[in-house]
Amino acid sequence: MVEQAQGTSGDNSDYAAVGGGPAIASVVDVFYQKVLGDPQLAGYFVDTDLARLKRHQVQLVSQVMGGPVSYDGADLAQAHQGRGITGDDFGKVVVHLVDALEAHEVPGDIVGRVVTALGATQGDIVTAH
Numbered sequence: 744m745v746e747q748a749q750g751t752s753g754d755n756s757d758y759a760a761v762g763g764g765p766a767i768a769s770v771v772d773v774f775y776q777k778v779l780g781d782p783q784l785a786g787y788f789v790d791t792d793l794a795r796l797k798r799h800q801v802q803l804v805s806q807v808m809g810g811p812v813s814y815d816g817a818d819l820a821q822a823h824q825g826r827g828i829t830g831d832d833f834g835k836v837v838v839h840l841v842d843a844l845e846a847h848e849v850p851g852d853i854v855g856r857v858v859t860a861l862g863a864t865q866g867d868i869v870t871a872h
């Protein structure tokens with residue numbers, strides 16, 4: 744699954760540094776506004792329960808940032824299988840995530856750790872060329 748991006752948890756975590764749950768929920772809201780506003784990506788999500796998707800993405804991002812939250816959604820390979828997601832799609836999603844983190848003034852070193860942790864999921868998510 745996805746590794747925690749940083750060894751620390753609790754008060755020293757990246758999760759705490761950026762403002763905890765409310766901050767991450769706001770990042771994830773902005774992230775999906777960008778994804779759903781991107782004509783290359785929006786079509787993938789037409790049948791998706793967005794409330795569930797956001798809840799699970801908040802859990803996942805919180806977990807990789809060392810927060811006191813556990814991801815309880817589907818295995819990432821299973822959630823994305825059969826969707827024909829390309830490496831280019833994946834790169835665009837990562838750019839929207841970076842933009843959403845930067846819009847919340849998350850420091851660059853933390854952004855880098857989140858991208859490294861979530862970027863490592865590419866092999867589970869990308870199934871097309």
Ligand code: HEM
Nearest residue numbers: 787788791792796799800803816817822828832833836861
């Ligand atoms: C950093 C890369 C990515 C991460 C960390 C990620 C993470 C997730 C998570 C946590 C879920 C929720 C699974 C659940 O609710 O059980 C999900 C669902 C989904 N993801 Fe991704 N994802 C990534 C990239 C992508 C890309 C590139 C696409 C397509 C362009 C995509 C399309 C979808 C779709 C369509 C669903 C909804 C599946 C459903 O309706 O059940 N994801 N993703």
